[in-house]
Amino acid sequence: MATIDIDAPGTSQLFIGNEAIARGALEAGIGFAASYPGTPSSEIMGSLAPIAKKMGIYAEWSINEKVAMEAAAGASFAGIRALASMKQNGVNVVSDFLANLVIAGIGKGGLVLISCDDPSAISSSNEQDTRPIAKWLDIPLVEPGTFQEAKDMTKWLFDLAEKTGTLCMLRSVTRIAHARGNVKLGELPKKEQKAYFDQIHDLRNVMPTTFMPVPSALRHAFLHLKLDKAQEKFESSPFNYYVGPDKADLLIITCGSCWLYSQDAVKALKLEDKVGILKLGTLWPLPEKFVEKHLNKSRKILFVEEIDPFLERSVMEMVANLPADSPRPTFYGKRSKHINAYGELNPDLVIKAIASITSITYQPRDVEYGKKAEEFSKSSVPERSMTFCAGCPHRATFWAIKNALKLDGRDGIVTGDIGCYSLALGPAGFFQVRTMHCMGAGAGIANGLGKLGQFGFNQPVLAVCGDSTFFHATIPALINGIYNQSNFILVILDNNATAMTGFQPHPGTGMTAMGEPTKVVSMEALCRSLGARVEICDPFDLESTTATLLEMMAEGGGAKVAIMRRECELVRGKKEKPPYKVHVDPDKCIGEACGCDRLCTRVFLCPGLVWDKKVGKSKIDEVICTGCGVCTDICPQGAIIKEAA
């Protein structure tokens, strides 16, 4: 990772989008940053936290996005510029607070929310577009189209927030967040910051405490005035511009990474003098005058944007309000099906849309080329399905869960949650997980299932969640289960890290984002204090883990907790040598014969085990095997042998 705190104004640095955003925040002079990890947003805090101390700022991994945003608001109220960053799902978690924050207003310190969306849901449970949230909550919204803009917009947004007195939001997407580009650096502010919550004089924005509260409806009206102010700034923003001929056959209106795809497409089609691009950086409120000025560039307008038709609808709304005699262009986009209504875009898709609208035939390259390229890339990449890492404790946990549910024989159900273990929807976790929604939903759903006894429901219910997910959103659901005596077992997969997003610390790890040791919040002590029966299992001990789960299911009664405690293999592997040296004894391995039928490489599926078709035996892939030794306990023939390393 690049160092974002390099003090060299005017020089260029290679930054990923998230680092550019973090740098922008530094240049804006933030004093406070809070976040909950989530791809593709994690590197914002990931790059701020390590340098926070040195830069005299405070940075934290909060237990969830709502707390992160609220904490940042607290800093703003005391006059400190503050930032909260999160992935798209997190914005939903914060939305209740946001809806009230915008009505109340922010403090003296600028307050900015960064949302990183994930078109195509590459690392997410959905591909939700957070731009509409800014619109329905009346939050000024910008979106960078380049890495430079990612930095510059972030910095600028703090000024805007302070000038308007309202929260401002920057939306980014995976291809900006994780791609790398040149960013020209600005100055790093050197002034010291002083925090003070001025309760008498700083009531312009914060909820008054000593005065009669201003009615919310009136505050709503104030908010619209703030939006008008933001819109005015947006009209002259350098983040909005047009490239192309004065009169164009087609006008593309775009934003974010689609700006890059649109440029590529126009260039590839050699239509630079026929197709113009209106690139918007300030999206909401729409800079209507600026847009209107460019509308007459063409009779045909194509909207190029990912996920929701956000600009498309905003511009249509605006055009509907133009005087009756104004020109009415033809609109193309998601509504006309020229642009995908879901998933990421790319230059090829934009080329197709332009070609179809302008009736030109475009053959990017000969068809065979594509096929050949695909074959070639396949030949150099080994075929692997999505699975847990070799040595992952989750594989062992789900093996135990699978066997326990089968042995129990009442068709038990596993409700899932968000984390690496969501892979248990598929073969990696033996198809054990049946539901996956949002953080904490697994335990919530289990609450409902666990109360259906009166309707003859007899299926055991296990809710799985990660350790970080437990702290994030599962505790209320557990309390509900204990209070309302719902019959389920909360299985906490405690691998001592927020593993899926890059091993960020959490309250159970004893470490803060800034690398300082802190109190360990003991999940078992917490659960026991709530009155739950708590069992702690080592998932690598398959037999006793299975037995414990079986016994807990048989016991029934209210909500219980089983903690599967084993450090994430990727964390352990960095600190220690493999515990075992594992090999397969080919004389003992019977492979496909009766008595095995390739249990290890057909069902257990640890990538450290490979099936040698030629000799009809399994073997260990020594490069991948992490020496956990769990497979020695599943092999029915005792053919997998572990020796202390």
Next chain:
Amino acid sequence: MDTKVKGCKELLNEVIDKDLCTLCGACTGGCPYLVPYKGKIVLLDNCTLSEGQCYKYCPRTYTDMDAISQQVFGVPYSEDELGTTKEVLIARSTDAQIKEKAQYGGTVTTLLSLALAEGLIDNAILTRTSEDKTPIAFLAQSAEEVLQGAGSNYMACPILETYNHFLKDSNHSLGIVAMPCQALALTKMKKEPPENRISINNVKLVIGLFCTWALSPDGFYQFLRENLDLPRVTKFDIPPPPANRFDAYTPSGKISFPLEQIRKFTIPTCAYCLDMTSEFADISVGSVEGIEGWNTVIIRTDVGAKLMEMAKAKGKLETDKLPPQNLAHLKEAALLKKKRALKEIIKRSGDKKNLLYVGLSPALADKLLA
């Protein structure tokens, strides 16, 4: 009658889910997919083989009785009510400790201890009653360990899982205390030796128990838990007729239940079982009506005969003649079990010619049904 060998899915469809499973354990232990749990054989994962040893050795899949009899006795399946026999007698242990703990005469415990001591076997697979009073299979290597198994637990126990746990390169010599269904499964293995587990030739001794029926480790166990203070129970007994009781012994006395109350917990498959006297064991042991503290013993093979000789010669067992009226009663009871089972089988198959798993010669079948 379907004589084809199939896979575990068919075992599930035709035997386990049809309540025909005896819980013998023959399909488990050598297979990672089939596992016994609380009175049921569970399939943990999908096995893709279309023919499996699980199906092949199950005592409730097609069994050619003449062929397996030929294998162990060198003659077709006997028409005698007690199967192939060399001698029928009564016996009891001379060891006070054994007599104290044993179910009746302690013949089984004595013979096993002797087989271990003489090196005929180095491991005995038998059943003991565990702390919570469920039956559990275990390995014994010494007389003291064998003594831990003394006494009957009337719930079915999948002991053949323990046999199948021995890996293919094992050279242990084994003795097994088997119920009739388990002795049948072992004989199917002797006929067509299993692969990828210990050789069936390493089973040097099968001591069979008499059995009218066994009880369900699920339902009956629930009954016991509800009706007894289980930790205090020291012994279970179903005394020979005409007692018609199930007894549980506790330090403060015997608690009896009428058999009528118990019978509903028998595992359903016992109704389809023809064998009361473990006809395929080397030596079979049961109670003796009216002669308390003794066992009825049926010697069937040379192995059984030799062991019995040795036990007598070494003074481990005392023996006597089985009174003729006892023999007559025994035969009567054994025949009754066969007839009743065949009737049930035909009721289920709906066809006089279809005896499900029982491959009997038509002549013998007709004779038994007459």
